Amino acid sequence: MTSEAAALFDAMGDPTRRAMVSLMARGPASVSALADPLGITVTAVGQHLRVLEQAGLACSEKRGRTRYCRIRPEGLDSIEAWTRQVRREWEARLERLGDMLDEMGPQAGR
């Protein structure tokens, strides 16, 4: 597992950050616009935002005194890459298993 994917799962492992991502998926939001529906302080949002940004799941930009936060859907890529990898590995294993049985012939296991 890549360290990117690890950071992603770590970031998504928290319910508040998941909620933030869901909110931002509806469009850019200010820090307080995120804090309000979540019932937490803007300070807390700022801390979560840093984690999401470092994981590549969000980015933000300050204009005037308000900071606009957006998700980066591309950030989800390595999650999908990882799940595909696990699936592939598992299926390859089943295939190898099937090959082995084939080689052993139909009389195997009697």
Added chain:
Amino acid sequence: MTSEAAALFDAMGDPTRRAMVSLMARGPASVSALADPLGITVTAVGQHLRVLEQAGLACSEKRGRTRYCRIRPEGLDSIEAWTRQVRREWEARLERLGDMLDEMGPQAGR
């Protein structure tokens, strides 16, 4: 976000559990076969295993005195479903944005 997906991200939020999944992707493993390379006790593995099972990411079966643990790749489905959902929502937003600009006509924003 569905509660299944939440459970999945919670489960995958821990590095040890991620490592367990990676190990199991290579084939079924006993509890101690998982504990050994991870450098933790079998008790700890048992606890993680319960979380993974409840999240639908693994299943296990006890034969004799050993418990065989396997991953359930289907369990990853709702992670992918969720990432697709977020992407879709975001793209829909961009589309709406584009439509609005179209309706406003080329003279908009002057």
Added chain:
DNA sequence: TTTTTAGTGAAGCCATCACTTCACCAATGG
């Protein structure tokens, strides 16, 4: 049968981390 191996359950320890408060800065509005 005795011993060893594989795993479970309960209980406790400890570090991480989510969150708060408080002080502070900078932009905006009156």
Added chain:
DNA sequence: CCATTGGTGAAGTGATGGCTTCACTAAAAA
């Protein structure tokens, strides 16, 4: 200018959760 609004940084609190130890059960081996 003064008050308000939006956000940041540092420091502290509290709870969750990952892990351990210890006592125990059951299967397999000797």
